[in-house]
Amino acid sequence: MNLFIIRNWFSIISAERIINEKNKKNNIALVANSNIEYFKKMEKYMNKDLWKNIEFFNPKLGKFAFLNQEKLLKKYNYFKKILKKYNTSVIYLSNLDSLEEKMLYKISKEMKIKINIYEEGTNLYVTFIYNNNIIDKIKSKIRNYLYQEYSFLTYQKNNFKANTLYSFFPEKYKFTNVINKEKINFDIKQSNDLKKFLKFKSLFLSRPLSEDRIINRKLEIKILEEFLSNFNRDIYFKFHPRESKEKIEFILKNYKIKILNNKLQEFPAEYLIYNSGIENLIGYESGTLAYISEFKKDINVYSLLKKIVENSKSSYLKTFYDFYRKEFKKIIFI
Secondary structure (H helix, E strand, O other), rough: OOOEEOOHHHHHHHHHHHHOOOOOOOOEEEEEOHOOOOOOOOHHOOOHHHHEEEEEOOOOOOOOOOOOHHHHHHHHHHHHHHOOOOOOOOEOOOOOOOHHHHHHHHHHOOOOEEEEEEEEOOHHHHOOOOOOHHHHHHHHHHHHOHHHHHHHHHHHHHOOOEEEEEOOOOOOOOOEEEEEEEOOOOOOOOOOOHHHOOOOEEEEEEEOOOOOOOOOOOHHHHHHHHHHHOOOOOOEEEOOOOOOOOHHHHHHOOOOOEEEEEEHHOOOOOHHOOOOOOOEEEEEHHHHHHHHHOOOOOOOOEEOOOOOHHHHOOOOHHHHHHHHHHHOOEEEOO
């Protein structure tokens, strides 16, 4: 069996492109999502004919999980059972920065399961240095001292060797941890029914910046206000599920924007974009901006990430900002 770790709607696109283009049979989707209801909405975009089974698991280990050996061991054993249950011969990992996929990698090596990597977002192309502050360094030392058998959880991407990489931009993958690189094609389902309702020309993809404590709410609103004051066109907002109701209500009350109705809010952004006559796409650090800038060259793609990076200490966002500027030059940073 081929077992794909599915994390989001984009990984569904990638996995099904691999299955179709490479003629893969006997496929299992192991869905890593803590919000089952959210993924149930995404599930309708899956081609059920391509999947033998779809199984869900909660990837959340909780804060300071590295101090809880019992919790780590429980998750480790769960993954072992899953791989045995489906008689897995090939595993497709998509995010080796995650704890659970590092576990799956180690178990797969032990069980002599072939390991491939595939694209579920632009995080595929970057790696993050987590030991760049005193707290991370202390956590790492404690983890390595107490539970040496779990030290692999601190590894960076290049430590994980795989057979084949499947991606939309194999030439942008700079790590040396794969033997083969294979390109897959980007494809979005077209819907004539949906096109009838999508008449907007500008779409803003919002993010839970203050909710995730990347920047404070006051600064987030200020950056948004500066953009809107210079963007003299009608604009529709697609809010992220984790953005607070309070913030959304404040934005709607104080700024002349429009919001997608509840039904359209549930659609993946790429699906909306490909089924509309959109001319301008605006956002922060979303991988959607990168993909649309490459695959829909008739759309102007703008990012406010520069403003965020200038006002944040987030090395995570700085990594993406540097990567996007270098590899996706059609994105306009404002």
